[in-house]
Amino acid sequence: MGHILKYIRLALLAPATGIVSILWVLIPLTSPANPKWTSYAAQTLRLIGRFVLGYRIDVENNNNFDIRHVEKSVIISNHQSNFDIFHVGEVCPRNCVSVGKKALASIPIFGQMYWLTGNILIDRGNRKRAWSVMDKVVDKIKEGANVWIMPEGTRSKGRGLLPFKKGPFVVAIKAQRPIYPICIGDFDKVVDLTRWNSGTLKMKILPPISTEGKTLDDLNELKEEIRSIMEIEIAKLS
16 A cells, blocks of 8 residues: 555655646746746745645754855755655755756746746856856855755766756855855655655754855865764765
């Protein structure tokens, strides 16, 4: 019986995501690619995780700051699977855009939704163009937006926390703005889609890490320091 429930959920997942994507293709047409739309779209997708996939989210925030109201910052998180889009909305700040690979644009409806809600597409196959886009990301932050980047650059698929790319740390240093690490527990270990209440996914907001006064010479040290902290916290959550 449990496996039937899992198959029903997975069968409902595509149309539910499609309906939400169509909604967020139409709404932003009044002001396309505006960063204000992203957090609202993310929160709508979060409802799919809650009501279709049946899991809950528990956010640990010992610092008692409201992540939804941070400004001009870089947010980073671990990237496990396609299911990530259904829970990041729980902690997505207002006026926040994410950086995703250009291939997302080829996904029917979802790709158009991703761009129209203000997110930024990057062509990782073209190094020169990719770094040009990152400079635009710095400008976005200086204009008032938050930027969410998953520094692993790809889904880990159960392989643990992968090595970090340099992009988000270059952006934070150039903008001289803090980095907010967000750790997400192991989805596959705690969410069982064969159960009606499929589980509770834990997330933790770590204290912001300042980049004030840092230069690109500090990049690798900063990157490895944050990765080490996140790896420890993710293990605890899982």
